[in-house]
Amino acid sequence: MRVYLEVLFNVPVNQSFTYSADCESVSEAAGKRVETRFGSRRMTGYVIAASQSVPPSCPLPAEEIKPVTRFIDQEPLFDGAQVRLARWISSFYLCSPGEALAAMLPSGKRESTPDSVFTDDLFFPEGTFSLSSEQETAVQGIVDTDTTSPVYLHGITGSGKTEVFLRAAEIILSRGKDILYLVPEIGLTHQVVEAIQSRFGSAAAVLHSGLTGSRRLAEWQRIRRGEARIVVGARSAIFAPVKNLGLVIIDEEHDGSYKSGTTPRYHARQVAMHRCSEANCPLVMGSATPSLEAWYQIKTGALRMYPLTCRLSGGSPPEISIIPLGAGSGALSEPLIEEVRKTKEAGRQSIIFLNRRGFTHFLRCNTCGYSMVCKNCSVPLTLHRGDGVMKCHYCGWQIRPPESCPECNSLDVGYAGFGTEYIEDEVRSLFPGYSVQRVDTDTVRGKDRLKTALDKFRRGETDILLGTQMVAKGLNFPGLRLVGIALADTGLHMPDFRAAERTFSLIVQVAGRAGRYFPDGRVLIQTWSPNNPAIVYASRCDIEGFYAHELEQRRALGFPPFSRLIRLVFRSKREKTAETGAAGAAAILEPLVRGHGELMGPAECPLSLISGNYRHQILLRGEKITPLIRAVNTFRSEYKPVSALYIEVDVDPVHLL
Known part of the structure; x- marks a missing residue:
């Protein structure tokens, strides 16, 4: 028909x-x-x-x-x-x-039928771990059928949050309901994925962007047919078509990867709240360092919090020291070098963390001050000595390093800053005979290479692990004694109101890897800003102190959680088009938001050029998000942009660069 x-x-x-x-x-x-x-x-x-x-x-x-x-x-x-x-x-x-x-939806056109990575049956292990009283209380709070208000599991690193999530999942599954379990990035949290797969067998499905299209389609259809009842995955797993949703878990809730950077620019946490409201089921989130928005909701009673205050592995919180850097400081300070040696002598392992790839950060002319930037982006190029190129970490453009200054032809050019590649060279020079592994996106691009590197470290086959944020998230290493943070300032001075929060969270998270199984864990924080509140509070692991300080800063400036934001970015290959497009939009938007909030801008974005596109932005700020959304909808019906102009709309942005 x-x-x-x-x-x-x-x-x-x-x-x-x-x-x-x-x-x-x-x-x-x-x-x-x-x-x-x-x-x-x-x-x-x-x-x-x-x-x-x-x-x-x-x-x-x-x-x-x-x-x-x-x-x-x-x-x-x-x-x-x-x-x-x-x-x-x-x-x-x-x-x-x-x-x-x-x-x-998945993009695959036909389902693949690979060998299963799961065991055959759904099973509930009896007494594999005995829960602490805090864990028992948290599990009961999550599965309590008398209320579906959101729950926050706030615990220090190593306090057993994952086991609480898994026990709650067992109970919900036994009631015939389905579960979504979100983790920040599958490649960086494979320990959690393995725990879910081993515990729940073929009832578990994995969804994330790293799967092939056909494999993702096959998993999606297994879920839709009811063959998989617990779905673990990164951000997009929040869309999984489970039939009878009974619980959503968001692990490491603070992580920025839960926010999409492309249209639609959704936040998995917000979508989870909506799905749980529609299904009348609980949402549980957890982190050692909650997002400031979540912390504010905890303090105002919108979220029920269950604390986990003890490390279950028997280790004590590590001793944390700040190492101020000064003129002439190398990549590794003497105290850090000495602690690496002590750690090796004790038969234990070290992590040296730096959230910056490459060999050196930028090229600078000592005669005219010229700094070499990407031809497509307003950011400095980073030297990757192993590849013999200077590379842009935004668009991927690369060029051979010049022998003289491109601006004045002076031969007096040098490199400033350092990245993980530089640290690797220095570590191998300082510690000959040590087993060293660098882990960043330059070294673990291939399938399973990250897992292989981390498994070797977990088995004690590597003495020193060097890495970016890949080593900061959700990983548990029994032999790890020392964490050295080579430079804590890398994101601290970004022109973004969340910069201090991100710095604090990253330091606390990576520090939490140290000394989980013994009492003498050490963390050394190298920094040019030893008195910055984010670094001082992080060195004390003072969650309450930092969040109280940061909330006062946000309140004074009128930024979230005391307001809601919508960001509009106007980008074009022609600078004038981006500028005039933003100005024209501001003229329409300003009266639409009047009485409901304020319009800030238009102005150049802090990163004013990316991938050959000039970028200008407008920020809308108000106490409530609905009037701002209504204003943008009205604006879009009235505004007639030129064809060479693209407008990005970001509700509740997490980055303002």
Whole structure:
């Protein structure tokens, strides 16, 4: 029979389009993807509804409606629940329903059938670990059926948050309900994934962007068919099509990777709150360093907090020292060098942490002051000596290092700053005979290379692990005694109101890896800013003190959690287009937000040029987000941008660069 399809596309247009198809029944078509012509392009479309009659919204007579080229899927990929979620994302995050649905669904065209990584059966181990009284209280608080208000599990690193999550998951599964378990980045939290897979067997599914399209599709369909009931994954796993949602877990809630950097710019935490509200089920979040927004909600009673105050492995919190850097300081201070030696002599291991890749950070001319920046971006190039190039970490452009200054031809050029590659050279020189492994995106690009490197360190086969934030997240190393933070200042002075919060969190998280199984763990923090509150409070692991200080700063400046923000970025290959586009938008937006908030800007973005695009921004700030969303919706209906201008809309941005 002839069936008429309402189809969404991954385009910034807030409507569906009508196509036709020959199907055996109406129910056969809805929820599938189709391949068809959309204007001059061949695109993937998403069938959100099907009927035997032309939809009233379609302006065309039946004979002019074009047929789809083909159906991609043999069985439905989504249902009305996913469509409703896509429409909510569209309304809250100011994108089209098609853009939202495309972000939610897997891109693979056919399912793969790889060897299973799971054991065969769902099982609940009896008494594998005995819970502490704090853990027992937390588990009961999470699964308590009398309330579904969100829960926060706040515990020091090594206090057993993961076991609480898993015990709560067992109880929810035993009630016949399904679970979403979010982790920041699968590659950096594989210990958690392995724990879930070993405990729940084939009832567990993994969803993340690192899977091939066909593998992701196969996992998605297992979930949709009810074959998998606990889904573990990174940010996008929040969209998993579980049938009977009973619990959402967000591990390391503070992590910035839960916020999408592309359209739709959703935050998994916000989507989780919406899904839990719709399903009337609990949301539990956890971290040793909650986001400031979550901490504020804890303090105001919007979140129920359960504390975990003891390290269950028997170790004590490490002794933390600040090492001030001065003129002539090398990458590794004498105290840090001495502690590395002591650690090796004790048969233990060290991590040296620096959140900056490359050999040196930038090239500078000592004659004219010229600094070599990317031709596409307003950022300095970083020397990668192993590859023999200077590279941009934003767009990937690279060039051979010059022998003289490109500006004045002086031969007096040098390099400043240092990265993990430089640290590796220095460590190998200082500690000959030690086993050293560098872990950053330059060294662990291949599949499973990160896991292999971390497993070797866990087995004690590596003496010194050098790394970026890859070594800071959710990892447990029994032999680790010493953590050296080579430079704590790398993100501290960024022009972003969250810079201090990120610095504090990163230091506390990486420090928490040290000495989990013995009493003499050490952390040394090298810094140019030894008196900065973020570093001082982090050296004391003083969560309460730092958050009280930072909340006062935010209150005085009017930034979240005391306000809500929407950021609009206007980018173009032509600088004048970006500038005038932002100015024209500000003229329309200013009266729309008056009485509900304020408009800040327009102004150049702190990173004013990225990948050849000039960038200007406007910030909308108000006490409530709904009037700001309404203002942007009205603006978008009135504003007519030129074709060479692209506008990014970011609700509740986590970065302002």
